[in-house]
Amino acid sequence: MATWAGPRRVTHAPPKPASMRGMAAALAVLSAPVTEQGSDALLAERERLAREAEATARRQGELRLGTSAS
Helix, strand or coil: CCCCCCCCCCCCCCCHHHHHHHHHHHHHHHHCCCCCCCHHHHHHHHHHHHHHHHHHHCCCCCCCCCCCCC
């Protein structure tokens, strides 16, 4: 049976600057003042963003219309 050996040392590295910038950006968005849009406008914007993301994911690849070098 294992016995408790007390608190363990923290061995992780300090946060990287890029992750700190991301956390600062997320905190800024979360602490931004609430917009005065109504719930219908917010739902419409959410739907627009979802459709845009789906269209990007389902987009057909581009076809080259040149002559082939055969």
